[in-house]
Amino acid sequence: MKSETDSEDGARFDSVNPHWARFLDEAGLDMTGARGDGCYIETADGRALLDCLAGFGTANLGHAHASLLARFADALQRTSVNVFPFECADSQRLLADKLLALSGWRFQKVFFATTGAEAVESAVKFAMTSTGRPDVITFRDAFHGLSMFSSFMTGNPFWTEALPWKPGNVHHVDAHNFAALEDMLASRKVAAVVFEPVAGSSSAQHWNVETSARLAALCRATGTKLIADEVYCGLGRTGNWFGIDAIGMSDTSAAPDMVVVSKGLTGGLVPLSAVLLNDADFDAVFGAPGKAKVHGSTFGGNRLAMHCGLIVLDLVESGRLVDNAAAMGALIEARLATRFNGRVIVRGKGLALSLELDVWFAGELNKSMSDVWLDLIDGGVLAMPNSAAPDSLRLSPPLIFGVDEVEVLIDRLDEALQP
Numbered sequence: 170m171k172s173e174t175d176s177e178d179g180a181r182f183d184s185v186n187p188h189w190a191r192f193l194d195e196a197g198l199d200m201t202g203a204r205g206d207g208c209y210i211e212t213a214d215g216r217a218l219l220d221c222l223a224g225f226g227t228a229n230l231g232h233a234h235a236s237l238l239a240r241f242a243d244a245l246q247r248t249s250v251n252v253f254p255f256e257c258a259d260s261q262r263l264l265a266d267k268l269l270a271l272s273g274w275r276f277q278k279v280f281f282a283t284t285g286a287e288a289v290e291s292a293v294k295f296a297m298t299s300t301g302r303p304d305v306i307t308f309r310d311a312f313h314g315l316s317m318f319s320s321f322m323t324g325n326p327f328w329t330e331a332l333p334w335k336p337g338n339v340h341h342v343d344a345h346n347f348a349a350l351e352d353m354l355a356s357r358k359v360a361a362v363v364f365e366p367v368a369g370s371s372s373a374q375h376w377n378v379e380t381s382a383r384l385a386a387l388c389r390a391t392g393t394k395l396i397a398d399e400v401y402c403g404l405g406r407t408g409n410w411f412g413i414d415a416i417g418m419s420d421t422s423a424a425p426d427m428v429v430v431s432k433g434l435t436g437g438l439v440p441l442s443a444v445l446l447n448d449a450d451f452d453a454v455f456g457a458p459g460k461a462k463v464h465g466s467t468f469g470g471n472r473l474a475m476h477c478g479l480i481v482l483d484l485v486e487s488g489r490l491v492d493n494a495a496a497m498g499a500l501i502e503a504r505l506a507t508r509f510n511g512r513v514i515v516r517g518k519g520l521a522l523s524l525e526l527d528v529w530f531a532g533e534l535n536k537s538m539s540d541v542w543l544d545l546i547d548g549g550v551l552a553m554p555n556s557a558a559p560d561s562l563r564l565s566p567p568l569i570f571g572v573d574e575v576e577v578l579i580d581r582l583d584e585a586l587q588p
């Protein structure tokens with residue numbers, strides 16, 4: 170075992186995050202000098218890991234995707250830096266139109282930001298300005314980011330317990346607790362309800378046609394904006410372009426007012442996020458000449474990120490990777506059922522999946538999901554326990570995942586599930 174925070178070449182991480190570096194090292198996840206290729210990562214010490222995380226859902230095209238890298242390199246050569254912040258570049262309009270078209274033109278505007286948290290907070294800003302109301306509701310165990318306000322939207326006190334301040338206007342309810350929601354929305358003080366159609370950090374729990382329609386109807390009846398946080402589950406991961414379609418919210422009368430996307434938008438190469446929304450909510454913030462740049466950030470909508478988004482969406486579309494995510498998700502589910510006969514429970518949609526062990530089986534096996542996770546790493550598979558549900562394992566492989574990769578995953582899981 171290497172000492173403490175030493176990496177392969179002896180460099181230390183004291184100036185960055187020594188505890189985290191040590192944890193990763195001990196878990197066999199020191200990625201210093203690692204190289205990716207397709208669905209695999211080769212570590213500096215020569216281990217090959219099947220990547221079932223894809224940068225938590227960013228690397229939709231896998232690693233070192235030849236066309237992506239070639240086209241991105243070309244864009245890098247040709248793209249100038251932004252001339253000034255908040256400029257309107259052609260590439261911005263093209264990417265906005267592409268996202269709106271993919272949504273079936275259910276929305277008319279796109280606001281670009283840099284991180285998921287920034288876009289989620291921007292959506293809340295649109296909702297508050299549009300409704301003139303101060304409160305926000307999110308669901309317990311949801312994850313919405315770790316900037317100041319989004320940390321409190323993230324429905325788990327772990328992320329905020331060290332902070333000596335707490336906003337009074339963020340409220341959490343248990344998912345599907347409609348009685349509590351009705352009570353809170355009746356006050357007409359709630360600007361927005363924010364939900365994840367298919368959650369990432371809380372064992373991929375998701376909404377269905379009935380529950381999401383009920384949520385949308387409740388919001389509509391009380392003038393509350395409904396915001397779908399698809400930072401993780403959006404842009405193909407669920408086997409649909411949008412998570413709201415994966416859960417059956419395709420009916421326009423049940424559609425949310427805004428959708429937030431990010432992770433899958435640039436193949437993991439550059440940070441980029443976006444809010445899709447309607448004209449009226451957009452205009453509430455930007456709809457007057459003097460207000461045209463009242464919100465935004467220096468790198469939001471920068472030209473390089475726009476080009477990267479256009480290239481990635483084109484490659485996902487031409488490679489039919491959304492269909493592939495649906496097919497591979499179904500195959501994983503089927504192979505788990507045949508190999509493990511109910512001992513492994515899978516939740517989620519497409520390639521936004523989460524695995525749990527049947528309680529009886531977990532007792533027999535006498536292993537926690539963390540043990541299974543570490544055994545999987547030893548066996549050459551990279552996955553990660555969910556932060557809000559550590560007894561479940563997140564699987565978010567690249568959308569290029571194929572039949573061979575599914576078989577490797579199932580075999581390695583079988584090995585990790587031996588006593």
Ligand SMILES: Cc1ncc(COP(=O)(O)O)c(C=O)c1O
Binds near residue numbers: 289369400
């Ligand atoms: C559903 C969801 N929302 C928001 C975020 C925050 O995104 P970022 O880390 O880019 O700020 C994440 C990140 O994991 C997420 O999964």
